[in-house]
Amino acid sequence: MVGDAHPPAMRAPAIGTPRDVHNGPHAGDWLRRYSAMSPQQRQHALENDQAFKRLPPDQQQHYRNQLNAFASKSPQEQRRLINRLDAWGHLSPEQQKQARSTYSQLKTLPEDRQQQVNLAYRRLRGMPPSARQQVMNSPEFQSRYSDQERKIIQNMTDINNSLPH
Numbered sequence: 756m757v758g759d760a761h762p763p764a765m766r767a768p769a770i771g772t773p774r775d776v777h778n779g780p781h782a783g784d785w786l787r788r789y790s791a792m793s794p795q796q797r798q799h800a801l802e803n804d805q806a807f808k809r810l811p812p813d814q815q816q817h818y819r820n821q822l823n824a825f826a827s828k829s830p831q832e833q834r835r836l837i838n839r840l841d842a843w844g845h846l847s848p849e850q851q852k853q854a855r856s857t858y859s860q861l862k863t864l865p866e867d868r869q870q871q872v873n874l875a876y877r878r879l880r881g882m883p884p885s886a887r888q889q890v891m892n893s894p895e896f897q898s899r900y901s902d903q904e905r906k907i908i909q910n911m912t913d914i915n916n917s918l919p920h
Contacts, residue, residue: 783840789822790833797822842918850917857910860903872904876911887912 801807879887
């Protein structure tokens with residue numbers, strides 16, 4: 756920063772709150788702005804942010820912790836997290852609910868099955884819908900994954916396909 760110029764006041768993020776891309780910033784925007792600051796600049800900006808000051812102290816501390824954890828990540832990890840937050844902001848409330856439910860179901864699976872489901876999802880997500888459906892309907896795929904696992908994979912790809920690319 757030059758001279759006594761201060762960064763503009765930022766709104767405290769509403770992480771996890773649905774947002775429409777045309778109606779306001781995403782949580783990723785907030786992280787991008789604050790993470791580009793030095794720790795001293797961040798602290799000063801937060802102290803002067805009226806929306807942040809209105810938050811309860813425990814929530815303020817939560818956001819400070821998130822910023823510090825984010826700042827300690829590699830640039831690649833930061834980009835990945837911001838992309839995920841931005842993508843989350845594009846989901847409708849119903850899609851967010853479905854995503855939470857799908858993630859919860861995935862976490863009930865044994866670790867090795869979670870890995871297999873995630874691998875299948877990563878392979879399928881880039882395929883056109885017709886090719887993906889063909890793979891998912893194949894006898895090999897159906898014998899490799901349980902009904903629950905196939906439903907999780909289907910939900911994950913449906914959510915992914917609803918995002919702007």
